[in-house]
Amino acid sequence: MIRINLLPVREARRQAGLQKQAAMLGAALGAGALICVWMQISVSSAMSDESQRIIQAKAELKDLEATRQEVERFRTEKEEIERKLGVIATLELSRQGPVRLMDEIAMRIPKRMWLTKLTMKGGLLTMAGVSLDAEIVAAFLASLSESEMFQDVQLDETRLAETDGLKLNSFKIRSRYSNGSAPVADVPAAKGRARGK
Secondary structure (H helix, E strand, O other), X not given: OOOOOOHXXXXXXXXXXXXXXXXXXXXXXXXXXXXXXXXXXXXXXXXXXXXXXXXXXXXXXXHHHHHHHHHHHHHHHHHHHHXXXXXXXXXXXXXXXXXXXXXXXXXXXXXXEEEEEEEEEOOEEEXXXXXXXXXXXXXXXXXXXHOOOEEEEEXXXXXXXXXXXXXEEEEEEEEEEOOOOOOOXXXXXXXXXXXXX
């Protein structure tokens, strides 16, 4: 009987299989390495792009911050100018207010009546004077009440007095006033009634 030793053939096949597997493993490792290198390059490129975007965004943010500060400075300057204009307008009204009040009184005072004292302070106007009779004082009170510049017009006192041989009615009137820019200040109403003789 002939005996054939197949061990070297099997060994050769096993060696060929191992070489084939080693070649496939090497190819897989090479492909994996290439994929890793490609991914590294892609990630590095993406990181570089993102870094550039971050740098650009920071530059834009810095420009926007400078613009915001400029706008804030303009807003502050505008508020300061508006405040100064308000002060100027208030001063103008304060300057013109007494003139307008005096003009209003002069237009409404009737004939045969004379003012001897006029005081304006803190929204309160007080007047004292004389007239030929009480009806003239009543007409003056009614005329003042019709004006938008005077509120709560009240006759505090009226009495008959002799001056230089003439019998005249002396009177005291009180009223709140406004110069047309702001509401009149609160002034308590008179407690007493007008006294006549």
